[in-house]
Amino acid sequence: MNKNDYIKEVDKITPSDELKNKIKGLESVQKPKKKTTWKTITAIAACFLVVVLSLSSIPAFFGANSADKSESQNLMVGDEGYDLFSDDAADTITDSSTSQSGSTSDGSMKSPSADRKIIKNAEIYVDTKNYSTFITAFNQKVNQLGGYIEYSTENKNYSNLRNATITTRIPAEKLDSFIGEIEAIGSVTAKTVDSRDITGSYIDTESRLTALETEEQTLLDLLKKAGSLTDVIELQSRLSQVRSEIESMKKQLAQYDDQVSYSKVNVYIDEVEREVKTEDTFFGKVKKTFMDSIYSLGNFFEEAAVNILGGFPYIALVAGVVVIVILIVKKIKKR
Amino acid sequence: MTVFIKGKDAFSFAFKQYTDTVYKVAVHNSGNTSDAEDVTQEVFVKLLESNKTFRDGEHLKAWLIRVTINLCHDKRKKSDREQPTENVIPIEKTDNTDVLDAVKALSENYRNTIYLHYYEGYTAKEIGKILDAKESTVLSWLSRGREALRKELNGGFDDE
Numbered sequence: 001m002n003k004n005d006y007i008k009e010v011d012k013i014t015p016s017d018e019l020k021n022k023i024k025g026l027e028s029v030q031k032p033k034k035k036t037t038w039k040t041i042t043a044i045a046a047c048f049l050v051v052v053l054s055l056s057s058i059p060a061f062f063g064a065n066s067a068d069k070s071e072s073q074n075l076m077v078g079d080e081g082y083d084l085f086s087d088d089a090a091d092t093i094t095d096s097s098t099s100q101s102g103s104t105s106d107g108s109m110k111s112p113s114a115d116r117k118i119i120k121n122a123e124i125y126v127d128t129k130n131y132s133t134f135i136t137a138f139n140q141k142v143n144q145l146g147g148y149i150e151y152s153t154e155n156k157n158y159s160n161l162r163n164a165t166i167t168t169r170i171p172a173e174k175l176d177s178f179i180g181e182i183e184a185i186g187s188v189t190a191k192t193v194d195s196r197d198i199t200g201s202y203i204d205t206e207s208r209l210t211a212l213e214t215e216e217q218t219l220l221d222l223l224k225k226a227g228s229l230t231d232v233i234e235l236q237s238r239l240s241q242v243r244s245e246i247e248s249m250k251k252q253l254a255q256y257d258d259q260v261s262y263s264k265v266n267v268y269i270d271e272v273e274r275e276v277k278t279e280d281t282f283f284g285k286v287k288k289t290f291m292d293s294i295y296s297l298g299n300f301f302e303e304a305a306v307n308i309l310g311g312f313p314y315i316a317l318v319a320g321v322v323v324i325v326i327l328i329v330k331k332i333k334k335r
Numbered sequence: 336m337t338v339f340i341k342g343k344d345a346f347s348f349a350f351k352q353y354t355d356t357v358y359k360v361a362v363h364n365s366g367n368t369s370d371a372e373d374v375t376q377e378v379f380v381k382l383l384e385s386n387k388t389f390r391d392g393e394h395l396k397a398w399l400i401r402v403t404i405n406l407c408h409d410k411r412k413k414s415d416r417e418q419p420t421e422n423v424i425p426i427e428k429t430d431n432t433d434v435l436d437a438v439k440a441l442s443e444n445y446r447n448t449i450y451l452h453y454y455e456g457y458t459a460k461e462i463g464k465i466l467d468a469k470e471s472t473v474l475s476w477l478s479r480g481r482e483a484l485r486k487e488l489n490g491g492f493d494d495e
Binding site for chain 2 (some may be wrong): 002003005006007009010013014015016019020022023024026027125153155157163165189190196268270272
């Protein structure tokens, strides 16, 4: 019955005339754009690659820096890489940069796992011949890893084969091993792991909460001093407003914490007569390796971008010094 | 008989025949009308830029649908990254829930399968080609999508 309603409702979705006119207009505009875009993209990509490769030593350097703060200062001044600027002026610049960029490097250039709030979710599609055994083993694994099942449903299809959809919550740090376990007990036909970095929103919410709590305290202090009844009523109403906001901020943070510490994993299980392990065929292997490399390449670029953007003040400083040195060397040569 | 269509011919053919389809797919996969309109335009820009040759109208249509779904997917990912907090469940439930809203609330593969099968009349095999999935996977999406709709709607979502 609802199917016909659906068709009627979809029938009503039509593009506006304005949109149609815009699209029609595209035809007359268009063209030589394409080549230049590709050229620019290739050029940018090439530059990016060069920068990334040449900077690959910097993250390692920062890594050592954040690993031990007390040692890092000596390391920065005495580090081999800075022997280039061994005259006094350059030394003082490097020294002051230690204290300044120290905070930047700690804040934004830290390894992503440390303080970042990342929500990791996954979807896994599994085929299995021994459905019941699989389900038992699956439940065991979930319990073993300290996870729990949030939702599950089971159906039978027309050829009497069962399928199930299970939503589980697994401690985030155990997500990888969980996926590994599933792969060990069933044949995984497809999987996606999705990470979302919510550090920014988390910090925002936290600082709003602090601000609200400060306001609450101020209001309480004022309330003690308030003389007239109208003042008291006004302060009370603002206070209850602030308190309800505080509550919702706290709730939001708790929700974030929950999402960060427990990954949501949707598992779609199909009972089959014959399992096909994609990794067993040549093309399956190629596909898997290819997808893995794309994923790690993605990670590599993400990390590189974080390092470059985060270390920008530092890089700019070094670049400035290099330019000055080159200019001086050129002048000396001219003489 | 195979008719090859290419470039501007493909564009005018697509504009006449499939603008509605592209827009309907975009609406199914976007949070709001303005995003759906943006994507519809982008799809046609892509078509012009690609200068691809199509075997026939069906081939062109399938390509348009796939590109539309991908663009919507990218757009959503992008806006999720920019405003992660707003990502949570955009559709509000009302007492007289529209069937369309219920379909849109399903996850990406389910809602597209439902749309392509029930509205466009594609078979599971054809849907598999468009969404790059196995026929059996599409069948399970279809049955699970229907199951989810049955829970959501009075009277289920059946073939009769």
